Amino acid sequence: MRLILLGPPGAGKGTQAQRLVEEYGIPQLSTGDMLRAAVQAGTEVGKRAKAVMDAGELVSDAIVNAIVAERIDQPDCAKGFILDGYPRTLVQADAVEAMLAERGIALDTVIELVVDDKALVGRIVKRAEDAKAAGQPVRKDDNPEVFEERLREYYKKTAPLTGYYYAKGKLKTVDGMASIDAVTAEISKVLAAAAK
């Protein structure tokens, strides 16, 4: 199964992706995680991405497209994968189409998690507090100031993808305001229906 999880920052994409990893045994490909790992490792990509990420802006399409193209050729992606936080622009969405077509594979479903803007900032603040309490590193961009920019970027560049996938007949929407378990159950239902 090849799936895209769409939705603004704080919508719950990462949480739901982790559950899908367990249920379906396919990997979560989070470009945010990959970029944070590159920053941590001090690679060229990491050096170029760091300031952009800290400011809540989007890293260039060329960088993220290259990271994903390399990642989907790894053996663990053979049965499928969950794209989390990618694509985030129309250029990236076209790149996904091309990448999959080149490999003779197709996207199954795009699931959009729909969440009220007002709830999002609270979730981000809570994520930072939970990380701190657990002794884990707190993301520099998980604070209300940078979050505003991340949300602006989302509306400017990522929100148009819902129309893009709707037009292709791939878009399914799920109420992301429900409890984590209820959202998981709804996603499972959508995936079961898509598999028929």
Ligand code: AMP
């Ligand atoms: P995330 O963990 O998905 O919230 O991503 C954290 C940050 O990484 C974003 O605010 C961007 O700066 C960068 N990033 C992650 N995925 C992408 C992407 N697909 N395109 C551009 N920038 C990205």
